[in-house]
Amino acid sequence: MLLAGSDDGVYRFPDRDGPTDRTAERTLASxxxxxxxxxxxxxxxxxxxxxxxxxxxxxxxxxxxxxxxxAVYSVGALPGGQLYAGTRPARVYAGEFEDGVDAGESDDGGPAVEWRECEGFQRLPSREEWRLPRHDDLAQVRDLHHDPADPDRLVAGVEVGGVHGSDDGGxxxxxxRGDDSAGDAVDDDIHELHVAGPGEYVAATGFGLFRTTEGGESWARLDEGVDQRYFRTAFSLDGTxxxxxxxxNSATWxxxxxxxxxxxxxxxxxxAVEFPAADETVTGMAAADGDLVVATHRGSVLVRRGGEWTAVGELPVPGDLTGRYTPLAELA
Structure with missing residues (x-):
């Protein structure tokens, strides 16, 4: 089952091989x-x-x-089952499930998770600088991921605020950020932070595409020689x-x-990858059975198998700026 997010909730495609002109069914209104x-x-x-x-x-x-x-902008988890939520304004919360409950409702019908704020996140030296005028001078935690280099290591990407890490579960x-003086710093306008492997992160930002293989100690640009420097999403599959x-930005798409x-x-x-929806910006990516699946700002959902693209279906994008975010996930 393929799940896709849009401006008004979560939609479901029961499989990736149905009629290519079908529209996904909404299962969560949010x-x-x-x-x-x-x-x-x-x-x-x-x-x-x-x-x-x-x-x-x-x-x-x-x-x-x-x-x-x-307003929850990101969700992450450690291998032991500890859940994390990143929000706007930029805060990180750690959640503990009640005994015997993996997720869902508690015995009294309320949420089965007890949350506490990771207050150390507010004490980062640059914290007072995290803001963007067009976002009401607020920042948001756009991604939270476990780094497989360590069972307790978390990394967070903040828009606008950069990349930050914790080695003790938050x-x-x-x-x-890397060293500004050496020119190997990541831009702090993080749109998506993807963990590709132990210590290897890729940052899609408003001013370029960056990668670190040293857990954020230094960064390198991946977009040298291309005109498109506004990146919304990043993903890795089979070493690519x-x-x-x-x-x-999305107002121009x-x-x-x-x-x-x-x-x-x-x-x-x-x-550049040959792409059938050539005038659509890719805003979401995932892997499903080893294949790359993408969604665009106009709601096209496609899968790439053996170098060939096939349409999965259409995702409604009813927002004022269509499909600025179209995340995808495969649910077995």
């Missing part, structure tokens, strides 16, 4: 869906939305997990980094000269 994630050791799928964090064991029924800050944090880029591209980075070389 605010804009920012992330859809599944985790080893936790059943089901988690949807981080602007109206809360929701969990579904089956992609059909959903429960609000009651994060203290309503209690204390350090900045992972994929990224959806455009010339400018329907302009005749928006010129979006899907890029593949292999062995340091950046190449």
């Amino acid at each position: 605010g804009r869906v920012m992330r859809l994630r599944t985790f080893d050791g936790l059943d089901g799928c988690f949807a981080a939305t602007t109206t809360g964090l929701f969990h579904s064991p089956d992609g059909e029924t959903w429960v609000d997990l009651g994060v203290p800050t309503e 209690e204390t944090w350090v900045e992972l 980094v994929y990224a959806g880029g455009a010339l400018s 329907d302009d005749p000269d928006a010129d979006p591209e899907l890029f593949a980075v292999r062995d340091g070389a950046v190449d």
Whole structure:
């Protein structure tokens, strides 16, 4: 089952091989869906939305997990089952499930998760600088991931605020921007932070595509020689980094000269991928049975098998700026 997020909730495709002109069925009505994630050791799928964090064991029924800050922009988990939520304004919360409950409702019908704020996140040296004027001078935690280099290591990407890491499950944090003076710093306008492997992260930002193989100690640009420097999403599969880029922000994506591209980075070389929806910006990616699945800002969902693209179906994108975020997740 393929799940896709849109501006008004989560949608379901029962498979990836049905009629190509079908429209996905909505199973969760919510605010804009920012992330859809599944985790080893936790059943089901988690949807981080602007109206809360929701969990579904089956992609059909959903429960609000009651994060203290309503606008949840990211969700992560450690291998031991510890759940984390990143919010707007930029805060990180750690959640503990009640005994005997993997996820869902407690015995009294309320959320089965007890949340506490990771207060060390607020003590990062650059914290007072995290803001963007067009976002009401607020920042948001766009991604939370476990780094497989250590069972207790978390990394967080903040828009606007950079990349930060914790080696103790969120209690204390350090900045992972790289060295500005050496020119190997990641841009702090993080749109998506993807963990490709132990110590290897890819950051899609408003001013370029960056990668670290040193746990954030230094960064390198991956987008040298391309005109598109506004990246919304990044993903890796079988050693290749994929990224959806455009010339400018989402307000321009329907302009005749928006010129979006899907890029593949292999062995340091950046190449444009031939893509049937050439005038659509890729805003979500996932892997399903080893294949790359993408969604665009206009709601096209496609899968790439053996170098050939096939349409999965259409995702409704009813927002004022269509499909700025279209996260995807495969639920077995």
